[in-house]
Amino acid sequence: MNPDTRDSKQRRPVRRVVIVGGGTAGWMAAAGIAKVLGKRLDIKLIESDEIGTVGVGEATIPTLMNFHNLLEINEQEFMAETQATFKLGISFEGWRNVKEDYIHSFGVTGTDHWTAGFQHFWHKGVERGLAGDYGDYCLELKASLEHRFAHLPDNGMNYAYHLDASRYAKYLRRLSEPRGVQRIEGKIVRYTKHEDNGDVRSVVLESGQEVEGDLFIDCTGFRGLLIGDAMQEPMEDWSQWLFCDRAIAVQTEAVADALPLTRSMAHQAGWQWRIPLQHRVGNGIVYSSRHLDEDVAMKQLMSNVEGKALITPRVIKFKPCQRKHTWKGNVVAIGLSSGFLEPIESTSIHLIQRSVVRLMQTFPTDSISQADIDEYNKQCNSEIEHIRDFIILHYHVNNRTDSQFWIAAREMSIPASLQHRINLFRETGRVFRVPNELFAENSWIQVMLGQGIMPRSHHQSADLMGDEELKHFLGGIKSRVDRIVVQLPSHQAYVERYCGRA
Ligand code: FAD
Known part of the structure; x- marks a missing residue:
C-alpha cells in the first residue's frame, strides 16, 4: 500500500489505545506504552480470566535487560516477584548427534x-x-x-533470566496500572468496524460492554482475534523447514540446585526443555506430530522430569508461521497473534519487546500513516527471517x-x-x-x-x-x-x- 492510500478524510487521531489480551505480550505492551506515552494516551487492556494465557514462555535472552531498563525495573524486586533465576546460555544435548552436547552461551x-x-x-x-x-x-x-x-x-557477565511467565504478567500489571493502564476483565465476543476504511472501531464483551479505540493491539495469543478474524491477515506457513508443531508442558518441584542454563535435550522427533526457577522447574517436550504420537511424547516427557508434577501436563498445538503484515489498518499484532516459530532459542519474548519498542518508534504522530505501517512491517519481517534461519x-x-x-x-x-x-x-x-x-x-x-x-x-x-x-x-x-x-x-x-x- 502507498502512503496516500489511507485517505486523509478517513484518518483519525490516535488517543485511545486498546490492548486486547493480557498474557506476556499484552502486559509487556501495556507497560512499555504506559511508560513512554502514558501521559498522552488513554490505555485500556482487556483480558479474560476464563480463557487464560498460554502459560509457557519462561526462558529469555539478554535483550530483556534493555526493556527492563526502559521500565526502570529493580532487578532484585523483579527476580523475587517472578521467582527468576539467571541464564547464561542454552545447553544443546544430543542435537549434533546422540550423546554429543554443546552450549550456546x-x-x-x-x-x-x-x-x-x-x-x-x-x-x-x-x-x-x-x-x-x-x-x-x-x-x-x-x-x-x-x-x-x-x-x-562493568557488565562483565552477559546474562538473561528464567522467569515464571504468569507471575511476570502480574508483575507488569502492577507496574502498569499506576501509570494509567485501565484493566477490563471480560471475554470479547465480537468487534465492530468503521465503514469508510475497514479499521476496527470497537470490541464488545460478553457483558455487553463496548470498548472503542483508535489503535488496537492484538495480544490474544494464537487466537489472533483482531489481526486474523477482523483484519483477515493470513499466516505464512514455515512448516516445510520447522517440523515441530506440538508441545506438552508440565511444571515440577525443584529437587536440585538451579542451573544458570536452559537445557534443551534432543529426542527422536524434537526436543525437551528444562527451565529451573527458584520455586519450581518448567519442563516441556516439543515434537513433530507427523513423527511422534501424543501418548509416546507424553510418556517420554514424564519419564524424563525430576521431581513431582505440580500440574496436569498440557498439550499445546502450534504451527510454525508468521504474518507478513503484523500491523494492518489500526490493528497491531504482538506476541503469539503475530506468529510463532518454536521456542528453541527463546526468541518470542524478545520479539514482543522489539515490537513494543518499534511501535513506540513508529507511533502515529497524529493519525495512522501507511508509511509508518509499511516501515514497521518491513523491520519486523527482516528481523523474523534472520531468526527463522538461525x-x-x-x-x-x-x-x-x-x-x-x-x-x-x-x-x-x-x-x-x-x-x-x-x-x-x-x-x-x-x-x-x-x-x-x-x-x-x-x-x-x-x-x-x-x-x-x-x-x-x-x-x-x-x-x-x-x-x-x-x-x-x-x-x-x-x-x-x-x-x-x-x-x-x-x-x-x-x-x-x-x-x-x-
Ligand atoms: P497468551 O499468553 O495466550 O495470552 C493471550 C491473552 O489474550 C490472554 O490474556 C487471554 O485471556 C486473552 N484473550 C484471548 N482471547 C480473548 C477474548 N476473546 N477476550 C478477551 N481476552 C482474550 N517464549 C520465550 O521467549 N521463551 C520461551 O521459553 C518460550 N517457550 C514457549 C514454549 C511453547 C510451547 C510455546 C507455545 C511458546 C513459548 N514461548 C516462549 C512463547 C511465549 O509463550 C509467548 O510469546 C508469550 O507467552 C506471549 O503470549 P501471548 O501473550 O501472545 O499469548
Missing part, C-alpha cells in the same frame, strides 16, 4: 579483532594443536558449565541417523540466505551479522561449530602469528576465564543471597 568468545574474528585464531590454534575447545575462551560458557554466577563489574540451522545441520525426523531435517532444502551463511562459514570461517539482526556473530559460530561445521580455512592474519605467540594469546584468554570462574559462587547460592532467601 550469551558471552563473547575470545577477543574482538577488527579484520578477523577470534574464531580464525582459534582455528589456526586447532590446526597446530595449540587450542582447546572453542568454549574454553568464553567466560559465560565456562561459568555455566560449572553452575556458577555473580554480577561482575532456528532452522539447529535442525538442518545434524549427524543423527536414528530417526526420520532428523534425516528429513538434514535433507530438506533450506532458505538461500541460510545456505549462504553455512557455505561462507564452512569455506572460510567467516560470519557477518546483518544490521539489526538479533543473533551476533558469536551465536552463529557457536551453533555452527556445535552442530558440527568445522571451517576449512581461516583468515590469513591468523597465519602471521607464530606458534609461541599464538600459544601465549590463546593461553592468556583461557587463564583469565579460568581465574574468574573459579572465584564465582554457585548460581544457586548467589540467587538465594541476591533474592533474600539465604
